[in-house]
Amino acid sequence: MANKAQAQRERLEALLEETRLYPPTQEFRKQANWNDAFVYERARKDVESFWAERAESLAWIKRWDKVLDWKPPAAKWFVGGKLNVTYNCVDRHAASTRRDKAAIIWEGEPGDSRVLTFGALEREVNRCANALKSLGVKKGDRVAVYMGMTPELPVTLLACAKIGAPHSVVFGGFSAESLRERINDAQAKVLVTADGAWRRGNVVLLKANADEALRGAPSVEKVIVLRRVGDKAPCAMQRPRDLWWHDLVDKAQDQCAPEAMDSEDVLYILYTSGTTGKPKGVVHTSAGYLLGTSVTHRAIFDVKESDVYWCTADIGWVTGHSYIVYGPLANGCTSLMYEGSLDYPDRGRFWQIVAKYGVNILYTAPTAIRTFMRWGTDWPNQHDLSSLRVLGTVGEPINPEAWMWYHKNIGRERCPIVDTWWQTETGMILISPLPGLTATKPGSATKPFPGIEAEVLDERGRPVGPGGGGYLVLTRPWPAMFRTIYGDPERYERQYWSRFPGKYFTGDGAKVDADGYFWLLGRVDDVMNVSGHRISTFEVESALVDHDAVAEAAVIGKTHEVKGQGIAAFVTLKEGVTASDKLKHELREHVARKIGALARPDDVFFTLELPKTRSAKIMRRLLRDIAEGQVLGDTTTLADPGVVAKLKTQYEEEGLVD
Numbered sequence: 001m002a003n004k005a006q007a008q009r010e011r012l013e014a015l016l017e018e019t020r021l022y023p024p025t026q027e028f029r030k031q032a033n034w035n036d037a038f039v040y041e042r043a044r045k046d047v048e049s050f051w052a053e054r055a056e057s058l059a060w061i062k063r064w065d066k067v068l069d070w071k072p073p074a075a076k077w078f079v080g081g082k083l084n085v086t087y088n089c090v091d092r093h094a095a096s097t098r099r100d101k102a103a104i105i106w107e108g109e110p111g112d113s114r115v116l117t118f119g120a121l122e123r124e125v126n127r128c129a130n131a132l133k134s135l136g137v138k139k140g141d142r143v144a145v146y147m148g149m150t151p152e153l154p155v156t157l158l159a160c161a162k163i164g165a166p167h168s169v170v171f172g173g174f175s176a177e178s179l180r181e182r183i184n185d186a187q188a189k190v191l192v193t194a195d196g197a198w199r200r201g202n203v204v205l206l207k208a209n210a211d212e213a214l215r216g217a218p219s220v221e222k223v224i225v226l227r228r229v230g231d232k233a234p235c236a237m238q239r240p241r242d243l244w245w246h247d248l249v250d251k252a253q254d255q256c257a258p259e260a261m262d263s264e265d266v267l268y269i270l271y272t273s274g275t276t277g278k279p280k281g282v283v284h285t286s287a288g289y290l291l292g293t294s295v296t297h298r299a300i301f302d303v304k305e306s307d308v309y310w311c312t313a314d315i316g317w318v319t320g321h322s323y324i325v326y327g328p329l330a331n332g333c334t335s336l337m338y339e340g341s342l343d344y345p346d347r348g349r350f351w352q353i354v355a356k357y358g359v360n361i362l363y364t365a366p367t368a369i370r371t372f373m374r375w376g377t378d379w380p381n382q383h384d385l386s387s388l389r390v391l392g393t394v395g396e397p398i399n400p401e402a403w404m405w406y407h408k409n410i411g412r413e414r415c416p417i418v419d420t421w422w423q424t425e426t427g428m429i430l431i432s433p434l435p436g437l438t439a440t441k442p443g444s445a446t447k448p449f450p451g452i453e454a455e456v457l458d459e460r461g462r463p464v465g466p467g468g469g470g471y472l473v474l475t476r477p478w479p480a481m482f483r484t485i486y487g488d489p490e491r492y493e494r495q496y497w498s499r500f501p502g503k504y505f506t507g508d509g510a511k512v513d514a515d516g517y518f519w520l521l522g523r524v525d526d527v528m529n530v531s532g533h534r535i536s537t538f539e540v541e542s543a544l545v546d547h548d549a550v551a552e553a554a555v556i557g558k559t560h561e562v563k564g565q566g567i568a569a570f571v572t573l574k575e576g577v578t579a580s581d582k583l584k585h586e587l588r589e590h591v592a593r594k595i596g597a598l599a600r601p602d603d604v605f606f607t608l609e610l611p612k613t614r615s616a617k618i619m620r621r622l623l624r625d626i627a628e629g630q631v632l633g634d635t636t637t638l639a640d641p642g643v644v645a646k647l648k649t650q651y652e653e654e655g656l657v658d
């Protein structure tokens with residue numbers, strides 16, 4: 001961790017010089033949903049009442065008996081209560097004056113768009129729910145979902161939630177093998193997929209990948225296939241396993257009674273990377289999750305009834321689950337979803353969408369902002385962005401320069417920026433400004449949400465004073481927290497709750513400044529954050545050593561101007577294999593094929609040896625020093641210190657240090 005600590009110290013020093021402060025304007029504060037600072041105090045004093053009061057606005061089938069049952073690390077929220085998440089997100093709005101209000105605005109690749117009102121969404125969801133039932137899916141059965149960003153994706157999620165079948169969404173950019181691993185871990189009974197997805201005018205072959213995955217996934221009995229790209233992709237239907245969406249769902253009945261779900265019944269599983277090669281199935285349950293996502297959505301984005309809200313994430317990640325689907329829809333909000341990429345058909349695409357729909361709230365990732373910065377202000381300047389009122393960021397630390405660019409060029413210096421810190425595991429935003437209350441500082445996620453208690457600890461678990469860096473932990477349970485790792489409760493306890501007993505260890509470094517503001521400093525474990533995507537170094541290493549030419553591999557995250565981190569791989573080859581540029585290319589593609597394009601290494605560096613300790617452990621921190629062009633850290637524990645010095649020289653000679 002020494003090199004990470006050094007990189008974090010540097011970020012910290014730079015941030016300590018950050019003194020700019022942006023308080024909310026009087027005008028914004030006056031109209032904000034949450035504008036009474038007393039809310040923090042009240043939540044601190046009686047956190048259970050704080051959440052219980054807000055839970056009153058959900059529709060319950062049976063009211064809870066007890067707000068919280070906390071036996072660390074096991075939490076139960078709204079014990080004894082029953083509700084249905086989809087009823088709360090769709091049906092109750094469809095039965096109200098919101099019936100004809102847009103629930104989902106879908107903007108596809110150029111030329112394609114669709115609006116689903118709450119009334120229409122209710123019917124679609126019911127059809128899909130009935131279709132799943134007709135395939136034998138019952139409460140508790142897992143449904144795997146592998147689709148592109150089309151409206152049928154949220155429809156499928158909501159249909160699963162309606163009948164109480166936990167969904168497990170696998171991001172459409174993942175490979176067949178990644179899909180297979182996740183399906184098998186969850187033992188999914190049904191897979192919902194599409195023939196393909198559009199990406200920059202090209203087709204991503206989803207069904208072909210799904211077929212390959214299913215060759216080793218015997219739990220899946222039926223596959224529903226949405227036709228999205230038609231004759232643009234080969235799509236071999238395997239009868240009787242495979243059924244077309246338009247044959248099954250479109251013809252199903254459009255009424256479906258919601259399943260009464262216990263507060264603690266599983267809503268979904270979502271896989272994320274941890275510090276081993278095996279992805280973890282993060283388990284979220286019903287009532288607390290629904291409450292946590294909807295309350296934070298309303299408070300942090302200051303959502304109003306007539307707003308068009310756009311979160312640019314993919315529903316394959318937690319941001320899409322919580323802040324495209326569940327949070328916004330629970331609030332009866334119009335949620336825009338976008339199928340395409342940043343620059344197709346041109347680099348003004350985002351701003352054209354903002355202008356087309358009059359987007360009021362935009363929630364995106366720092367990596368996107370840094371890309372826009374590179375493209376220059378002409379692109380946003382060509383479009384009318386005056387509808388924007390609140391801007392959000394998520395997924396990785398935002399550097400003050402990118403924050404300022406966003407503030408000036410997109411927010412036109414009038415929109416508050418909410419930098420929201422959270423994780424797949426936390427389910428909901430935990431550290432963020434409240435736009436009507438918090439004076440923001442560029443680069444800081446500011447303060448824990450009311451009712452959330454966060455601390456920064458040193459190695460030994462002692463609180464670090466203002467200005468010092470340390471480990472970010474959460475000291476109290478919160479409603480949307482994950483409840484376990486699917487099939488591995490022991491890992492839940494060991495990985496998150498035993499480093500600092502009774503406290504949730506986030507895996508992030510942070511510091512708190514003299515004003516009590518939190519500054520996130522990046523991961524302190526072997527997880528990389530590449531363009532806001534979480535990837536474990538071990539996953540990439542396993543993919544590399546799976547290649548015939550590779551003897552050993554060590555992978556590290558390396559600072560990247562746009563992506564936050566890039567992936568650097570150090571590889572030793574098997575005897576008799578010759579290093580070449582062609583082989584480098586092949587290895588990069590091999591990883592992309594094994595895991596997905598998001599894990600493709602930026603650099604592959606061949607070496608005859610890797611630096612190891614006397615007990616044969618690869619010293620990744622020294623590889624980080626090399627990749628970042630830093631002075632080498634402590635090398636005294638190395639078996640052969642000469643190896644690392646030579647490696648550093650070679651690496652620099654190849655021009656791989658920025």
Ligand code: PRX
Pocket residue numbers: 272318319393394395396397398419420421422423424425445506507508520521522523529532533534
């Ligand atoms: O390191 C933190 C970073 O993203 C990690 C969580 O990744 P994931 O589970 O994929 O969820 C991403 C979207 C919620 C965290 O451990 N991270 C997320 N948001 C921020 C952040 N780092 C700094 N600032 C943020 N706002």
